[in-house]
Amino acid sequence: MSDQSPKQPIKGRGAASQLAGRFDTRTVESESDGWDIPDQEEFAATRLETEISEESARSIITYNQSPDVGFSRSINPYRGCEHGCVYCFARPTHSYLGLSPGLDFESRLIAKTNAPALLRKELAKSGYQAEPIALGINTDAYQPVEKTLLLSRQLLEVLAEARHPTIIVTKSALVLRDLDLLNEMARQRLARVYLSVTTLDNRLSARLEPRAAAPHARLKTIERLAQSGVEVGVLLAPVIPTLNDAEIERILKQVREAGAGNVGYVLLRLPNELKALWREWLELHYPDRARHAISLIQQMHHGKDYNPSFGIRMRGSGPFADLIEQRFQRAYRELGFQPFDDMECSLFTPPRLPSAQGDLFDPPA
Template sequence: MSAEDLPDELWIAKPLQAIKGRGAVSNLPGRFETQRIDAVDDGWTPFEDDTHITPRLTTSVTPELAKTILSRNQSPDLPFSVSLNPYRGCEHGCVYCFARPTHAYLGLSPGLDFETRLYTKTNAPELLRRELAHPHYQPSPIALGINTDAYQPVERGLRITRQCLEVLHECRHPVGIITKSALIERDLDLLKPMADANLVAAAVTITTLDHSISRTLEPRAASPTRRLQLVETLAKAGIPVLVSVAPVIPFITEQELENLMRAAANAGASAAGYTVLRLPWEVNPLFQEWLQTHFPERAQRVMNRIRDMRGGKDYDANFATRMRGEGLWADMIRQRFAKALKRYGLNKSGSFLHMDCSQFRRPLSIPAKTNHHGTGQLDIFG
């Protein structure tokens, strides 16, 4: 009898299993794939149990030469219009990351592939220098590390973010950095003088104060305690620090909102912001797999509350509501946040919105344009 002849009831889906150090629990296919492969129990091998050692997933890093490095947007709900991302994919493994679906454009999974198969834009500093030297360039604060964390673990050795900051420092160009990593402390020698000139601000994302939740929700990011120490370090260095309470997840992290904001204020943060959980594209099934794996008893309640804040849907991409949600529960979170903002003095957001662009000066040296082979000779159609 062939496998095709077996009745459907004999094919039992392999149960999802958490992988230590990784956020996603599967390699869910991207939305552009034409085939889907599911692991099943065919009766020949037992399901993995508590005594089974899951093969360790290693991280691969692929260098690539980008064509451009500054991305521009006109989204009315974003406080920036220009962003720079040195990396594609992110080893932090945050299961809720809105950037996960971008790996589908590479023919890879937004699941485990996103956090184990990384791409580095090795020519980012050269491209940045060239863009800033363009005679028609108009300075506007650059958001660094918006799509994926610019200080994720591979940055420690590659130093691409560091080199981009050196260009911005040289050109006296304003930059806003968002991160979950304490590695940003390495670059205080650049950031402190920039802060003195009102050219930099930092946002540290803290999702939860619960270490056990953080270990599965964002497994390779700095611990909540370490992030609070980072806030204190940056604040003492004179760098304006905003704490991003994101995402707020009903019945998982929602109840910590006020305690988290109090801890951030005590650490020296001067402002705070928040977003509710967003589930675009493949993030939705990936997050629901995570819920069923780590919080099966709460999974239905969490999704019901999310739908209450999304007009009955799992997600609504409407610009007016995608960050904060809508309805009764979204209004309650909004009110709680506003009261905590005032109570803990986290409403000093001026430094983040009014960095000084008037000091900008074009780079003194401009690298020669290279083709996709990395040589100095231009392509015929370049």
């Protein structure tokens, strides 16, 4: 049961309502009684606290055969993401849990607390063949709750022990905490980090992705990683017509100067419930350009808000999509970006499983 009524922006949150999931059977709609006074702070939308529950997952490696992504397997230690990016394509997955893709997605998180042990078990299976594995795709592995739960750190320790090639995708400076592991892995061509950079405009970033690292912090993170010898790339994701598409060349220039070796981009994707969430957000924050923004998106997806077809869902089609592609490719060439070499897969060694005898022969503490 979800409240679908339009809300005021909530401090520190991307969504503004508990949009009903597509599997919900009942909804609740709020109606003003005339006593609300929006200009007074006491009547503004209240702060929403984050709740974390635990899950014992049955498996941890997810496999895919998508031609649109550069990896065949991934690990997601968390369901939901506190960064609160309103454009996140993973929001609709919360509907499978009976939760809202809106505020629930960024405030009711699930931690897969057995993820490190599961990963060790799955990597140790007979016949497992190593290929680059992406850490943090549906949701950011370095979102704020990782500071205390350390699940991503523990997963990276298992991957480092097994000498397994690993790709990290994040928009958090917290990834620098694990430089000790990443440095050693990078020396063996086993680690690569991509920073997601959406905009260089602090105000826009605070509205789009309220709990993610600020743009200048992401540039500093790129710089630190590159200086440490870790291969670092950037994803300009998503490109949003009327909001950040004018920044393409400037973003590529800034991340190149910070030390990024390669860069890619993804067009805004609006699957399932995300269509309604996006419209609500536009009306709240940029009502003057909402209709134009939606019109341009539809022009790039054959008249629809979203086309899930491979080859189109990430890039779009049509004149405006072609223009974005041409601008991106020109800046890419002029700034000297280069595709990364293949990662090292031949060093993989299955990790040791816990012994049934435990610490029988370990020296006393």
